[in-house]
Amino acid sequence: MHPPSESSARQHRRTGTRWVACGLALLATLAGGALALQTWAVQPRREVEQNGLRLRLERAVWLHEPTDHGDTATLPALPGAPAPGQRRLTVELTVFNPRSVPGDFTAGELLLTDTQTGTEWRASVGGAAAFTVRPSELLSVTVGFDVPLTSSALRLEWARGTERTTLLSTRRPRSPGEGPPGWPRRVEELPPGNAAAGSALFHGRLACTACHGDPAVPGGRRIGPALANFSRVGATRVSGMSAAQYAYESLLNPGAVIAPECAGPGPCGQLSTMPLYGETLSPQEMADLISYLVNLRTGE
CATH class of the missing domain: 2.60.40.1240 (Immunoglobulin-like)
Incomplete structure (x- = not known):
């Protein structure tokens, strides 16, 4: 039997390399699929x-x-109320x-x-x-x-x-005097925000338009509350709370206040599915996003 020629050996090596590459790609695909399934498994399902x-x-x-938003009255403990x-x-x-x-x-x-x-x-x-x-x-x-x-x-x-x-x-929403670890209580304590950087977050990495729609297109299809003219509308959500503070608390605690348009059988329902951005944003990114929101105007 004749030994394999040099060209035949090269062909075998190339074939072996391709099989190894295919095997690695298959393992990576399976691993990615398993990770996707694991991630899907922990996603909330209504x-x-x-x-x-x-x-x-x-x-x-x-x-x-009632004391959550600055009221000074102390309420009596009612039967059946939380401790x-x-x-x-x-x-x-x-x-x-x-x-x-x-x-x-x-x-x-x-x-x-x-x-x-x-x-x-x-x-x-x-x-x-x-x-x-x-x-x-x-x-x-x-x-x-x-x-x-x-x-x-x-x-x-x-x-x-x-x-x-x-x-x-x-x-869990904060009670009076409770500040979230790592986050100041007041939006004014955040770094100065950059609206342009906030716009890039809103329309880019955070993909906020997927739920809230494009604020520049009023009446567009969405599943979350509209955000056009937020500086005016946001200031009406909670008595005595600025639009910026309302945006800040909503980003930290999405379910703390339900927008009026979401209190019925509308497209956004009654459950907030917004992520807990206090876990993923830096203070600067939080400030940038809020700056963008409070500077929104219909038609921008």
């Missing part, structure tokens, strides 16, 4: 079916404290049984989880409720979670059997 029941998150609201230092997240859900046999549901399946410490809270109001859901029956359920001071992002999860799904990401 409606989900688990172990025979379908649950839909209709509304989630942090109960308002001092706690804030209550009220959650409204519907549970539907699509099967032909009854299914049991308990509000104890709902958990609020601190993403940093792993601490879990079960509902302190309505959490003991248990139901038998008949075939094709739809039930409305309201529960409340009383949460102590924490700066972490929180996940509302539905744990049923071996399945567990995230329904909502939120953050």
Whole structure:
């Protein structure tokens, strides 16, 4: 048998190199796919079916404290109210049984989880409720979670059997005197903002137009509240609060105040799906984005 020629050896080496490259590319694709699936798995899902029941998150609201926005009155403790230092997240859900046999549901399946410490809270109001859901029956359920001071992002999860799904990401609003770690209480304490840099963030990396539309095109398709003329409209959201401060608090705590146009069955619904930008923006980027928002004018 004759030894392989030099050209034949080169051809074998090239073929082997191509197979190695293809193998590496396949591994990278599989790894990327696994990462994408993992990321998708932790994204909030407003409606989900688990172990025979379908649950839909209709509304989630942090109960308002009149002292949140500068009022000096001290309210008396009311029966059933959260303990001092706690804030209550009220959650409204519907549970539907699509099967032909009854299914049991308990509000104890709902958990609020601190993403940093792993601490879990079960509902302190309505959490003991248990139901038998008949075939094709739809039930409305309201529960409340009383949460102590924490700066972490929180996940509302539905744990049923071996399945567990995230329904909502939120953050506990600050009470009077509580400043978020790493962030000043007042927008004036941020660095001077640059509206042009904020515009680049809004239309570029943050892709805010995907939900709020283009402020320069009033009436455009969107799923979040409109932002045109924000300096005027934003100043009307909370009595005594400037548009800049309102933008700042909304970026840190998206669900703290629901825009009036989102309080009904409109396109933006009643749940804020805006990310927690206090976790991803630097103080300068926060200032730049707010500067852009408060300088918006229809037609720009």
